[in-house]
Amino acid sequence: MEFFEYYLKQEISTLILLVAVFLSRKIVSKLVKRYATASQIIEKRTNLVIKYINILITILASITLILIWGVQTKDIFITISSITTVIGVAMFAQWSILSNITSGIILFFSFPFKIGDSILIHDKDFPEEGEIEDIGAFHVTLKSNTGEFVIYPNNLFFQKGISIIKKPTINNNEFTD
Template sequence: MFTFKEYSQEIFATVILLISLIALRIIVANLIRSYAKTSQLIEHRTNLVIKYTHILMNILVTVCLIVIWGVETKDIFITVSSIATVIGVAMFAQWSILSNITSGMILFFSFPFKIGDTIKIHDKDFPLEAEIEDISTFHVNLRTKEGEKIIFPNNLLLQKGISIMPAKYEDREFYD
């Protein structure tokens, strides 16, 4: 039968770990938001990065909980390596998904363009000039002058040459 004294160290360590996770999630989210404000990044993209960092922290805490509750370290490594192998094989077949997610993160942190910018994609087979409507994890939504909506994968944006077109202002006379 379960007794508190028998598992008091594990319970105490679990409580400390969970409190630390909550505090760390709040601190990391605030740091990412403050970076986003200073860099004038879009809230939608900021929330995606926060979501990904929280997932990573949850995975690390799960591994720590497994260690705290006495699972053998060699068993953890065997399980993790087996899972990583299966995911690696599956993702190799779906490398474009990983490529688009990675490209989305690179676009988030380097931020060469923003929503509302008009860009020109230099592609010999399919040159394109369009305005950026949205930037998501996997793709960028573009709208051409003709009103055509184009969904362009993030990894292709990093592979192709891109020009950010200057904003077009109407020439008007100024009256004082």
């Protein structure tokens, strides 16, 4: 019983943090879904962005929880810097994965094109024209005029010029909890 009395402040803070995390996840989810509905973005992309934001909220909550329970700040920074170094070295070898995920999130919020748009990719060596079939976390799938599927990494859409030839006529998406 002494444990509960001695750590009452930390227990209450932890409870408040857990409620805040739960509420922030719900609120962010609703805001992103409202934004996606207004922008006519497909549910699959919306859920992916919500997943990324929830991971960020969880990481921030974990760090806050560690601070609430009194772990020394210098110990946290040493641990985080060690983990960041290992992840940084691993990501340096896999920089394109991180680049494609980041590009996918930017494409979600800036959405210069949507599924169903016909686009022309201005690549001097391999120009490609086709209709966007899917926009994923790592790549965009095009269906060319000859019927073949061409996969482009998301980060190339920020390196190449893109012309939108035609927009889709109707694209209604309903989002529910």
